[in-house]
Amino acid sequence: MATRRIGIIMNGVTGRMGTNQHLVRSIVALRNEGGVRLANGDRLMPDPILVGRNEEKLRALAKAHGIERWSNDLAACLANSEDEIYFDAQTTTRRVESVSAAIRAGKHIYCEKPTATDTESALALARQASAAGVKHGVVQDKLFLPGLMKLKRVIESGFFGRILSVRGEFGYWVFEGDWQEAQRPSWNYRQEEGGGIIVDMLCHWRYVLANLFGEIQSLSCLGATHIPERVDERGHTYAATADDAAYATFELEGGIVAHFNSSWCVRVYRDELLSIQVDGTHGSAVAGLRECKVQSRVNTPRAIWNPDVPNPIDFYASWQDVPDNEVFANAFKVQWELFLKHVVDDEPFAWDLLAGARGVQVAELGLRSWRERRWVDVPDLIDEAR
Incomplete structure (x- = not known):
C-alpha cells in the first residue's frame, strides 16, 4: 500500500x-x-x-x-x-x-x-x-448531516406514502454585538459585501429539497431586516443593509409544498437549530441536524380542537427515533x-458548479420575489455547463 x-x-x-x-x-x-x-x-x-x-x-x-x-x-x-x-x-x-x-x-x-x-x-x-x-x-x-441522511433512508423506504408537504425551521438569535459578541461576522449583515440570509440559506434549501423531494418549480419569498443596527468586530455600530430573516414557500415537482423559515433573529424552542417536518399520507417525520423521529398513521393520536379543557394528549409520546444504524462522520x-x-x-x-449555480438562481429569484412581492417560476438552467 x-x-x-x-x-x-x-x-x-x-x-x-x-x-x-x-x-x-x-x-x-x-x-x-x-x-x-x-x-x-x-x-x-x-x-x-x-x-x-x-x-x-x-x-x-x-x-x-x-x-x-x-x-x-x-x-x-x-x-x-x-x-x-x-x-x-x-x-x-x-x-x-x-x-x-x-x-x-x-x-x-x-x-x-x-x-x-x-x-x-x-x-x-x-x-x-x-x-x-x-x-x-x-x-x-x-446532505451529509446524520438527521437528513436518516430522513433520506425513511423516504426511500416508502414510509410516507404520498408526500404532501415539507416545513423547515432554521435559525437562532445572533447577538447584536453591543452587549454580547455576535456569533457571525459583520459582513453577513451588509448587502454590499454579499451578506443576507436569503443569499446564504436559499442555496442550502434548493439542494436539500432537490435531493430529497424534487426540484423547485416556483417560489414566493419575503425577506426582512429585523435588526437595523449591529456592532462589528471592532466595536463600531453599523447599519444592517442585508436581510436577517427569510420566509419562503416553494412548489416542488409532484405537487409537494415546502415552506422554510430562516432567521438570525429567532430564539430556539425546538430540539435542534434546524428542524424539517415531512408529512405524508401514511406517516410523518421530523429531522434535525443529528436526529430523526417518525410517526406512522397507525400511531397518530386523534386530536380534537377543544380549547376549553386542558390538552389530554402527549403529542410527543407516539413518535419513534430512527436508529443510527451506522457511524456518521462530519x-x-x-x-x-x-x-x-x-x-x-x-x-x-453530482454536486458540481452547475448545482451551485442552481442554488444561486433560487436565492436570486427569492430576492426578486421579495422585491416584486409575487410568486416567480424557477426555470431549469441549461445543462450545457456540465
Missing part, C-alpha cells in the same frame, strides 16, 4: 467556517487518519497550503495544526503545478475572480456556496470549468473525501 500526496490550495480558511469545518474537521482530520483510502488500496494524503490576506493569522493557523505551508500570494500558489486542487472559502464577493483564475491555471475546483452573487456569474464559472476539462464541486454539506469531511476520490479515482460526484 502506497501513500500518494495531493496538494490543495485552501483560500479563505482563516474565517470561521473555513477554519473549523474545512481545515480542522476535514483536511486535518483526514491527515490524522492517514489520508483517504483509494480504490486500489493506496492512501491519498492531503497536503494543504493555506492562503489568505492576513499573514499573522495564516502563520498562527498553520502552526496550530502542524501545516508547513502558507502564503498570501494566490497567483504564486496557482502557478505551482504540484498543487492540483483549489478550494475557496472566501466571502462570496471575492469568489468568482479567484475561482476563475484557478480554472485558468488548470486546477480542479472545490468551493463553498454560494458560488457567486448572481446566477449568470455562477453559470459562467460552471461553463468555464467544463470547457477547461477540470473537475469541480460545491459544498452541499447538509458532513464536511464526508464530502471532502468524496471530492478527493472524484479527482483521483474518477468516482461520481
Whole structure:
C-alpha cells in the first residue's frame, strides 16, 4: 500500500467556517487518519497550503495544526503545478475572480456556496470549468448531516406514502454585538459585501429539497431586516443593509409544498437549530441536524380542537427515533473525501458548479420575489455547463 500526496490550495480558511469545518474537521482530520483510502488500496494524503490576506493569522493557523505551508500570494500558489486542487472559502464577493483564475491555471475546483452573487456569474464559472476539462464541486454539506441522511433512508423506504408537504425551521438569535459578541461576522449583515440570509440559506434549501423531494418549480419569498443596527468586530455600530430573516414557500415537482423559515433573529424552542417536518399520507417525520423521529398513521393520536379543557394528549409520546444504524462522520469531511476520490479515482460526484449555480438562481429569484412581492417560476438552467 502506497501513500500518494495531493496538494490543495485552501483560500479563505482563516474565517470561521473555513477554519473549523474545512481545515480542522476535514483536511486535518483526514491527515490524522492517514489520508483517504483509494480504490486500489493506496492512501491519498492531503497536503494543504493555506492562503489568505492576513499573514499573522495564516502563520498562527498553520502552526496550530502542524501545516508547513502558507502564503498570501494566490497567483504564486496557482502557478505551482504540484498543487492540483483549489478550494475557496472566501466571502462570496471575492469568489468568482479567484475561482476563475484557478480554472485558468488548470486546477480542479472545490468551493463553498454560494458560488457567486448572481446566477449568470455562477453559470459562467460552471461553463468555464467544463470547457477547461477540470473537475469541480460545491459544498452541499447538509446532505451529509446524520438527521437528513436518516430522513433520506425513511423516504426511500416508502414510509410516507404520498408526500404532501415539507416545513423547515432554521435559525437562532445572533447577538447584536453591543452587549454580547455576535456569533457571525459583520459582513453577513451588509448587502454590499454579499451578506443576507436569503443569499446564504436559499442555496442550502434548493439542494436539500432537490435531493430529497424534487426540484423547485416556483417560489414566493419575503425577506426582512429585523435588526437595523449591529456592532462589528471592532466595536463600531453599523447599519444592517442585508436581510436577517427569510420566509419562503416553494412548489416542488409532484405537487409537494415546502415552506422554510430562516432567521438570525429567532430564539430556539425546538430540539435542534434546524428542524424539517415531512408529512405524508401514511406517516410523518421530523429531522434535525443529528436526529430523526417518525410517526406512522397507525400511531397518530386523534386530536380534537377543544380549547376549553386542558390538552389530554402527549403529542410527543407516539413518535419513534430512527436508529443510527451506522457511524456518521462530519458532513464536511464526508464530502471532502468524496471530492478527493472524484479527482483521483474518477468516482461520481453530482454536486458540481452547475448545482451551485442552481442554488444561486433560487436565492436570486427569492430576492426578486421579495422585491416584486409575487410568486416567480424557477426555470431549469441549461445543462450545457456540465
